[in-house]
Amino acid sequence: MELLKEIEQAHKRIRDDIFQTPLIYTNWLSNHCNGDVYLKLESEQITGSFKARGSLNKLKWIQEQNLDSLPVTASTGNHGLGFARACDLLGIKGKVFLPHNAVVSKVESIKAFDVEIEFHGDDPYTTEMYARKTAEENGWIYVSPYNDSQIIAGQGTIGIEILNAISKPDNILATVGGGGLISGIGAYVKEQSSQTNIIGCQPENSPEMSASVRAGEYREVESKPTLSDGSAGGFERDSITFELCKKLVDDFVLISEDEIADSIRSMIKHHSKLIEGSAGVAIASLLKQPERFADQTTVIIVCGANISEDKLQSVLCD
Incomplete structure (x- = not known):
């Protein structure tokens, strides 16, 4: 399988420049489902999200291919931050496109790294379409947050770390946006x-x-406001992740906004860990259906910690 080889190559490529994040046993969730539950804390990854892996792998791969075109992306959050950090680390020029109404704290986080920033549009979709068009017109390399085999391979290095610690877990839960x-x-x-x-x-x-x-086919679904902004929105109709998800994902669990908020509060209460909404989705999935995880070993991917101040206040004051 070509992707498996790319994941193994990605692991060698990026392991010295990222954290091997903690995999901790959680008494709280284990007792809740009468099983053994572990949390893979990508919330403690560099830049506060698993996105640091894929971005770094892609940009290192670009260097290995001796491609001298400018890498660019469009993102208001974790992908943009991971991309910016990778450019800064590797000493290469890169450009991040942002909408004019991007959250100020996220803009400041990206600005902390040595990348060029350009503002366009008032929503992420408009910004992305503009970034893609501009990249195509200038011969630049557009770095997708998910529709790219090198990005996927970088994220797949989490799987290597999990199996190095637990050889055959019964379940792995992960939040899905673009896939x-x-x-x-x-x-x-x-x-x-x-x-x-x-x-x-x-x-x-x-x-x-x-x-x-x-x-069994692409369905466009209206996206409503959600605490899980890191996974919000749809995916590209021709994304390679769609076929992979059809093949690899055994089941899906859907989570309400109240359940997301409760899982964020519970992580603070039980583990003193601050997580973002998308991480809360995966935790809430076990809390919602504890009986299906009884007498099993389960790993939950805690994908990020970058929750905005206003969202955190809304959760804590609810």
């Missing part, structure tokens, strides 16, 4: 531990991938 995270982890884990269930977790307010996989 890069679960595609990478699923591709590696299924090859090494075929009986492991890969469970995709999505907010009820933004379920495009699960709706499409269940239908």
